[in-house]
Amino acid sequence: MRERLLLVDDEQSILTFCTRTLLPYGYDVRSALSAEAALALLGTERFDLLATDIRMPGMSGLELMRHALDLRADMAVIVITGMGTFDVSVQALRAGAHDFLAKPFGASQLLQAVEHALQQARLIRETARLRLLEPLLALSQQALYNRDVESLSRSILQVAIAQTKATGAVLALSDPGMTFSIRLSAEELRGCEQAFAQSSGQVQVWTPEALGISDAERGERNGTPRTLVHAPLTAPRGVVGHLVISLARAATQLDQSDLDLVSALAGQAAALLENTLLMQRLEEWNRTLEQRVQQRTQELEAAQERLLRAERLAAVGQFGSSIAHELRNPLGVISNSVYYLNMRLGDADEKLRKHLDILTREVQASNKIITNLMSYVRVGQLHTQAIAPSNLVMEVLERAQIPAQVRLVTDVPEDLPLLSVDRDKMHQVLLNLIDNAVQAMPHGGALSIRAYIEEGTLCLAVADNGEGIPRENLERIFEPLFSTKARGIGLGLAIVKMLVEAHGGTIDVVSQPGQGTTFTLHLPVCVRNEVLQEMCA
Amino acid sequence: MTQPPSPRHRLLIVDDDEGMRDTLVDILESLSYIVEQAAHGQMALERLRAQAFDLVLMDVRMPVLDGIETLRRIRQLQPGLPVILMSGNTGEPSVETVRQEATAILAKPLDLPKLMPLIHAMLSACGREE
Numbered sequence: 001m002r003e004r005l006l007l008v009d010d011e012q013s014i015l016t017f018c019t020r021t022l023l024p025y026g027y028d029v030r031s032a033l034s035a036e037a038a039l040a041l042l043g044t045e046r047f048d049l050l051a052t053d054i055r056m057p058g059m060s061g062l063e064l065m066r067h068a069l070d071l072r073a074d075m076a077v078i079v080i081t082g083m084g085t086f087d088v089s090v091q092a093l094r095a096g097a098h099d100f101l102a103k104p105f106g107a108s109q110l111l112q113a114v115e116h117a118l119q120q121a122r123l124i125r126e127t128a129r130l131r132l133l134e135p136l137l138a139l140s141q142q143a144l145y146n147r148d149v150e151s152l153s154r155s156i157l158q159v160a161i162a163q164t165k166a167t168g169a170v171l172a173l174s175d176p177g178m179t180f181s182i183r184l185s186a187e188e189l190r191g192c193e194q195a196f197a198q199s200s201g202q203v204q205v206w207t208p209e210a211l212g213i214s215d216a217e218r219g220e221r222n223g224t225p226r227t228l229v230h231a232p233l234t235a236p237r238g239v240v241g242h243l244v245i246s247l248a249r250a251a252t253q254l255d256q257s258d259l260d261l262v263s264a265l266a267g268q269a270a271a272l273l274e275n276t277l278l279m280q281r282l283e284e285w286n287r288t289l290e291q292r293v294q295q296r297t298q299e300l301e302a303a304q305e306r307l308l309r310a311e312r313l314a315a316v317g318q319f320g321s322s323i324a325h326e327l328r329n330p331l332g333v334i335s336n337s338v339y340y341l342n343m344r345l346g347d348a349d350e351k352l353r354k355h356l357d358i359l360t361r362e363v364q365a366s367n368k369i370i371t372n373l374m375s376y377v378r379v380g381q382l383h384t385q386a387i388a389p390s391n392l393v394m395e396v397l398e399r400a401q402i403p404a405q406v407r408l409v410t411d412v413p414e415d416l417p418l419l420s421v422d423r424d425k426m427h428q429v430l431l432n433l434i435d436n437a438v439q440a441m442p443h444g445g446a447l448s449i450r451a452y453i454e455e456g457t458l459c460l461a462v463a464d465n466g467e468g469i470p471r472e473n474l475e476r477i478f479e480p481l482f483s484t485k486a487r488g489i490g491l492g493l494a495i496v497k498m499l500v501e502a503h504g505g506t507i508d509v510v511s512q513p514g515q516g517t518t519f520t521l522h523l524p525v526c527v528r529n530e531v532l533q534e535m536c537a
Numbered sequence: 538m539t540q541p542p543s544p545r546h547r548l549l550i551v552d553d554d555e556g557m558r559d560t561l562v563d564i565l566e567s568l569s570y571i572v573e574q575a576a577h578g579q580m581a582l583e584r585l586r587a588q589a590f591d592l593v594l595m596d597v598r599m600p601v602l603d604g605i606e607t608l609r610r611i612r613q614l615q616p617g618l619p620v621i622l623m624s625g626n627t628g629e630p631s632v633e634t635v636r637q638e639a640t641a642i643l644a645k646p647l648d649l650p651k652l653m654p655l656i657h658a659m660l661s662a663c664g665r666e667e
Contacts, residue, residue, distance in 0.1 A: 328625060329554050332646045336560030339649045343567055367646050381630070424644070 003118060004045070007031040008038040008052040008064065009080060014103075018051070021107040022114065035059035042068055046255065049076040049118055051101070054088050062092055069096050072255040074128065076121035078113050080105075125257060132261060135159040136268050143272040147280050149173070153180040156243075156269045164229075164261060166245040172196060173233075173241040173273065184246060187213050188228075195230040196242045203231045203263045205251050227251045229259065231266035235274040243269060313480050317373075320491075324373035331370065335363045364401070368435070372491045375428065375499070382422040382502060386526050389451040389458060390414045392421070396430040397449075405444030412451040417525040419458055425499050432492045433462040433519050440466030440517060457505070457522040465516035474511055546660050547571045547588070551581040551595035551604070552623070561594065568653065578602030582610055590618065591660055597624040597632060605631050612638050619659045623647060 005027050007018050015031040022029050030047075032038035036058055038050070050068050054061035065077050079092040079100045089100040098117035101109060139159060143152050157169045157180060168183035170192050181189055191211030195204065206228040208214075227249055233241040243266045247254070338359045345352060390412045402408055419426075430449075437447050441464050448463045469477060476482045478497045483490030496519075500507045504524050511517040548570045550561050558574045565572045573590070575581040577599040584590075593611065597604035604622055611620055619640040624632050632642060641655060 325625070328646065329557065333554065333556035333560055335646055336557065336564060336649065340560060340564045340567065343564065370646075 002026060002028040003048040004028045004030070005049045005051065005114065006038060006041060006047045008033075008035060008050070008056070008061065010034060010053060010056045014053070014080070018110060021110050025111065027114070035061065035064040038064055039067055042071055046072075047075065048121065049078065049114060051078040051080060051114070051117075053080045053082075054092065055082060062088070062095060065092065065095060065097060072257075074121055074125045074255075074257055076117035078117050128257070132163055132264065135163065136265075139268065139272055143276050147276055147283070149176075149178065149273065149276055149280065150180065152272060152276055153178070154182075156265070156272070157182045160243065160245050160262070160265050160269075163265065164245050164247060164258065167226075167248050169243065169245040171233075171241065171243050171269065173277075175240065176277075188246065192228070192230070192242070192244045195228065195244055199230070199232045199239065199242065201232055201234070201239065203229065203259045203266070205229055205254060205259070207251060227254060229254070229262045231262045233266050233270035233273065235270045237274075240270055240274055317480075320373040324370040327366070328370050328374075331363060331366055334359070335367070338363060361401075368431075371428065372432070372495050375425075375495050382425065384420045384422050384503075386418040386420055387423060387426075388414065388418055389416045389460065392419065392423070392426060393430070393449055393451065393460075395423075396427050396434070399427065400431055400434045402434070402438060402447065403444075406438055406441055407444075407446045409446055409448040410450070412449065416451055416453065417458060419523055420526040421503055421523065426503070429496050429499050429521070430460070430462065432496050436492060436519075437462055437464035437466070437517070440464045440468075442466075445516075453525075454522070456525070458525045460521040460523065461518055462520075463516060463518035468513035468515055469509070469511040469517055470513055474509065477509065478507075545569060545571050546591040547573070548656070549581060549584055549590045549593045549595075550574045551576075551578065551593060551599070551607070553577055553596065553599040557596070564649070564653075565656075570656075578604060578607030578610075581607055582614075585611065585614060585618075592656060593618060593620045594656070595620060595622055597622055597629075605635050608635050608638050621652075621655070621659075 005022060007015055007029060008031070009015050009018075010033055012033065015033070019029050019031060030041060030045075032041060035052070035056055038052065039059070041047075042050075047068075050065065052061040052064050061079055065079065068075055068077065077092075077097040079089060079097045080103065081089050081092075081100060082103050089102070092100060098120040099113045101113050105113075136159070139152070139155055142155055146152060153171045153173070157171050160166065160169050161182060168181070168188065170179065170181035170184055170189060172179040172192070179189070181192075184192070188208075191206075191208065191213040194211050195206055198204075208226050208228065211228065227247045228244055229247060230242060230244045232239045233243060243262070245262060247258075338356060342356055342360070345356065348356070393410060393412045397408070397410075434447065434449075441447070445465045448461070450459075450461045450463070452459050452461075473482075473484060478493050480491055480494035482494075497507055500521055500523070506522045507519060508522075509517060509519050548565055550558050550565075550572060551574070552558050552561070553576050555576075558576070562572045562574055573584055573588070575584050578595075579602040581593070581595065582602070585593075595604045595607065599607075604624075608620055608622065611618060620638075621641045621643060622632070622635070622639045623643050623645050625645045626632070636642065640659065643652065643655075
């Protein structure tokens with residue numbers, strides 16, 4: 001970019017000489033015949049160098065220089081002095097001028113002074129830029145070791161305020177939605193949000209008025225002007241947030257280097273925050289991934305165990321079932337024989353009678369085991385029919401063997417809705433539960449069978465007041481091959497559960513050790529159509 | 538149930554298990570029935586062609602000719618003959634196919650205290666018809 005020079009002298013000949021000398025060297029040269037005219041130009045245009053005569057009518061060169069440096073601190077300044085004004089030159093140098101030219105001067109002196117002053121101004125700018133690197137480096141280091149977005153954001157704000165001599169600043173992140181601010185009033189923050197909304201993607205300078213911030217709210221004191229500089233935080237994926245700094249300077253007093261500074265800060269802030277957020281998310285993702293892997297592994301192990309168990313049980317079941325099949329015929333024959341003996345030995349003595357009874361009882365017990373073993377392998381087809389719960393219970397009680405020391409209590413109202421169940425299978429279910437209840441009361445007790453409606457399902461509860469089931473066994477009693485009985489292979493309740501579930505029902509158990517156990521079946525009741533069909537059939 | 542039916546009814550037991558046949562024969566004979574036996578369906582059909590029976594008690598699973606097929610053939614010969622099927626698996630689909638043809642289907646193991654009155658009732662019913 002061509003460097004822009006502003007020459008100020010009340011003598012046109014000097015201006016002409018200087019312009020002609022400098023133009024061939026590629027400088028963009030403007031000139032003014034008075035300090036006032038120069039100041040007007042400085043207010044509207046950017047210049048890299050000001051060369052001004054000291055003694056002029058009206059505003060002096062020294063005063064012009066001060067105004068110029070106020071507007072832009074890194075501007076190069078050369079003062080031009082007449083004869084015998086050495087003191088003034090020293091004064092000018094002290095006030096910030098980079099070089100001076102004593103009249104009369106030649107072309108080479110002019111060129112040398114301009115080059116020298118520009119060089120100095122460049123050095124000053126570079127130094128300022130380098131000085132910014134230090135806090136930015138510190139920020140980067142912090143971001144490397146600290147994954148906390150909030151503390152990083154606050155550090156960025158502090159650096160921004162320190163570097164731009166701001167009165168306050170705000171940093172807003174869009175995702176996650178977070179806003180951090182330092183020394184800004186509520187109204188200023190609201191104004192900043194307007195600035196975010198109207199973001200052009202570039203650094204923008206706002207007056208408080210343009211953002212609807214009133215004088216009182218922005219705390220203007222002694223007529224100090226205010227300006228808000230807004231820079232979007234731009235990351236590769238787009239605008240990820242906004243940085244606004246509030247300056248105690250008028251917009252016209254800001255130069256490109258101020259905006260560059262804010263822009264550089266915003267760029268750095270975007271990169272650091274984005275990295276921190278990504279790292280945070282990565283860590284988070286890692287954690288959840290680890291958890292998921294663990295969870296899936298556990299699920300997989302459990303599934304594998306279930307599968308193994310199911311396979312083992314199926315194998316045991318198959319084996320058991322074939323044995324049961326083989327045993328059923330000989331047992332049937334024994335049963336027939338016992339029946340025959342009973343028929344023929346009606347007048348047998350007591351001892352013989354007792355043994356016939358033992359045979360009968362044991363054959364029945366064996367038949368139960370065989371039936372259970374065989375039903376474990378397959379539930380088989382259900383032949384459902386509509387049955388009144390009271391009839392079902394009555395039929396079962398006819399078949400059940402309830403010892404004399406067990407008192408039977410039934411509460412099965414006759415007007416309950418009909419059940420749609422497989423009669424034989426439901427007999428098996430209830431007989432198994434009654435058997436269990438009886439066995440839980442070796443010294444007698446009360447067996448209760450109740451039926452009632454609860455939440456639209458028919459409940460059949462079989463309860464005993466026997467020894468109860470220890471808590472640690474309660475979860476396992478429906479598992480196949482789990483048994484705590486001296487006699488029993490642990491299929492009874494597994495089959496009960498299987499059959500109840502095949503009917504679309506559920507079973508639950510409540511037990512208090514020492515007080516008894518209640519098994520409750522929840523069975524779907526017959527819907528009206530089914531009842532009608534059954535009745536018509 | 539132990540009262541002797543009169544005139545004496547002739548029963549055919551069809552089962553491949555010899556023990557089952559023997560015990561059923563003894564029980565039914567002691568109830569004054571005349572009882573014949575066959576080890577499979579083919580043999581049963583031969584007996585039925587040779588002689589008149591009042592009731593057949595037949596197993597489902599048998600070698601040579603099973604109870605299902607035998608029942609179908611019996612129905613062609615004597616539609617009105619009471620035939621009680623005995624099945625270890627009453628839910629078996631093949632048993633379902635002859636539910637209409639069978640006079641009764643009983644589950645194994647047999648519940649003899651129920652079977653005996655059933656036989657008696659069937660024979661009395663047929664007797665009245667005759």
